[in-house]
Amino acid sequence: MTSNSSNDTKEKILNVAERLFAENGFAGTSLRSIISEAEVNLSAVNYHYGSKEELFHAVVARIAKSVVKGQLEKLGQFEADNNNLTVEEILEAFIAPPLQIVLNSGDRSLHCARFMGRCRVEPDSIREIAEQEFRGNQKAFLDAFGRSLPDFSRTELAWKLDLAIAVLVRTLSEAKKPNALIQDTSPEHIQAVASKLVSFLASGLRS
Amino acid sequence: MTSNSSNDTKEKILNVAERLFAENGFAGTSLRSIISEAEVNLSAVNYHYGSKEELFHAVVARIAKSVVKGQLEKLGQFEADNNNLTVEEILEAFIAPPLQIVLNSGDRSLHCARFMGRCRVEPDSIREIAEQEFRGNQKAFLDAFGRSLPDFSRTELAWKLDLAIAVLVRTLSEAKKPNALIQDTSPEHIQAVASKLVSFLASGLRS
DNA sequence: GTCATATTCAAACAAACGTAAGAACTATAT
DNA sequence: ATATAGTTCTTACGTTTGTTTGAATATGAC
Numbered sequence: 471m472t473s474n475s476s477n478d479t480k481e482k483i484l485n486v487a488e489r490l491f492a493e494n495g496f497a498g499t500s501l502r503s504i505i506s507e508a509e510v511n512l513s514a515v516n517y518h519y520g521s522k523e524e525l526f527h528a529v530v531a532r533i534a535k536s537v538v539k540g541q542l543e544k545l546g547q548f549e550a551d552n553n554n555l556t557v558e559e560i561l562e563a564f565i566a567p568p569l570q571i572v573l574n575s576g577d578r579s580l581h582c583a584r585f586m587g588r589c590r591v592e593p594d595s596i597r598e599i600a601e602q603e604f605r606g607n608q609k610a611f612l613d614a615f616g617r618s619l620p621d622f623s624r625t626e627l628a629w630k631l632d633l634a635i636a637v638l639v640r641t642l643s644e645a646k647k648p649n650a651l652i653q654d655t656s657p658e659h660i661q662a663v664a665s666k667l668v669s670f671l672a673s674g675l676r677s
Numbered sequence: 678m679t680s681n682s683s684n685d686t687k688e689k690i691l692n693v694a695e696r697l698f699a700e701n702g703f704a705g706t707s708l709r710s711i712i713s714e715a716e717v718n719l720s721a722v723n724y725h726y727g728s729k730e731e732l733f734h735a736v737v738a739r740i741a742k743s744v745v746k747g748q749l750e751k752l753g754q755f756e757a758d759n760n761n762l763t764v765e766e767i768l769e770a771f772i773a774p775p776l777q778i779v780l781n782s783g784d785r786s787l788h789c790a791r792f793m794g795r796c797r798v799e800p801d802s803i804r805e806i807a808e809q810e811f812r813g814n815q816k817a818f819l820d821a822f823g824r825s826l827p828d829f830s831r832t833e834l835a836w837k838l839d840l841a842i843a844v845l846v847r848t849l850s851e852a853k854k855p856n857a858l859i860q861d862t863s864p865e866h867i868q869a870v871a872s873k874l875v876s877f878l879a880s881g882l883r884s
Numbered sequence: 885g886t887c888a889t890a891t892t893c894a895a896a897c898a899a900a901c902g903t904a905a906g907a908a909c910t911a912t913a914t
Numbered sequence: 915a916t917a918t919a920g921t922t923c924t925t926a927c928g929t930t931t932g933t934t935t936g937a938a939t940a941t942g943a944c
Contacts (some may be wrong), residue, residue: 493800493801494704494800495702495704495705495798495799495800496705497701497702497704497705498702498703498704498705498800587798588798591702591794591795591798591850592702593700593701593702593705594700625856628856629848629851629856629857629858630877632847632851632856632857633844633847633848633877636843636844636846636847637840637843637844639843640839640840640843641836641840643798644836644839649832649835649836649839650836650839651836666884669881669884670837670840670881670884671881672884673880673881673884674876674877674878674880674881677873677876677877677879677880
């Protein structure tokens with residue numbers, strides 16, 4: 471079930487789709503460009519995924535599942551150790567997992583990173599597919615920020631969290647470009663990046 | 678030359694294109710959807726603008742010109758008053774003009790705002806058109822930050838400025854949505870938003 | 885080997901795309 | 915009124931799009 475030829479083509483499609491969707495967006499990517507790079511037949515997409523939109527959904531789901539899981543686990547970990555979390559700890563739980571997951575994706579890491587950026591800026595109909603998969607972390611982290619910064623309204627925390635995500639996603643999207651913060655994917659570098667982002671955002675959250 | 682019927686259709690096209698490009702991106706927007714909403718003939722696009730890409734360029738140019746001009750003027754103003762600018766002043770010069778220009782665009786303000794967000798995430802070939810028009814502010818502001826924060830490398834200031842733009846652009850894109858920072862376009866509200874963004878970013882820039 | 889099932893393939897579908905050509909119409913100037 | 919230039923319209927070209935169909939091939943069970 472994990473290494474027969476059908477799974478090869480199914481996964482090849484998923485990987486190429488991830489890269490092309492990341493580079494050109496949903497509308498800018500044709501199924502023919504995907505199957506051409508994946509070296510599979512055109513019908514394979516509809517056979518394995520049903521439609522272009524469901525293919526997109528599959529790409530989102532693969533990334534979102536592990537990212538959200540990683541974030542919630544890390545948050546839970548911090549909360550188990552200590553009842554009153556600092557803003558820095560919450561940010562760390564939010565930022566470090568996606569950075570590490572993206573890092574550990576090997577060849578896919580860059581496309582994976584940029585795909586996350588794409589998701590937030592697709593037209594509403596497509597974006598909704600993505601937001602739905604990523605939404606699982608929203609409430610928990612807003613609650614955590616609310617406990618840590620009780621003087622701010624829920625609305626203010628919401629837009630601040632949204633801007634924090636914008637910063638995280640932009641950092642991922644620009645990875646390895648000139649002047650970008652992320653320049654390689656070694657664990658030490660990624661940890662340093664996480665720290666810099668936490669510092670960059672922490673005082674903003676408190677402001 | 679400013680109010681005959683041909684300029685009406687030319688401008689109607691530009692306005693509708695701005696909105697649809699903002700909502701659906703370059704690839705996701707068809708000329709036929711533009712001319713349909715603008716209630717003009719299909720050929721009018723190629724007659725007045727030459728091609729879809731040049732139409733996009735025209736939309737970019739209209740916004741970018743005034744935004745960059747506003748930013749550079751405000752920066753120059755601050756520098757005339759005072760040789761050693763604070764990070765807050767530089768940020769104010771960077772952030773306030775686009776907010777005010779977008780505010781003063783009347784009906785177009787929201788689409789205008791979201792279009793700016795689109796520009797940064799289009800595929801490279803399209804994005805290049807936009808970056809070229811907006812790039813005019815980059816050097817001046819990097820220099821300003823360099824003087825104000827001499828301990829940071831040019832590279833570090835570059836990605837911090839990039840993240841600041843990400844925050845600004847996200848704020849504009851999300852305007853008037855639930856929980857967004859921008860909730861109306863009154864001058865007082867916009868000034869308050871600018872202040873909040875400056876505070877949010879200032880300590881990050883220094884971190 | 886035989887059958888059923890799963891997967892790939894070539895071919896075609898209707899629809900939508902950007903662009904172009906030429907006729908029709910409008911406005912301006914002489 | 916006539917000629918000229920500017921603008922709009924209809925029509926159509928050649929591609930490309932996502933999806934479907936049915937035949938061909940591979941895979942696994944008995």
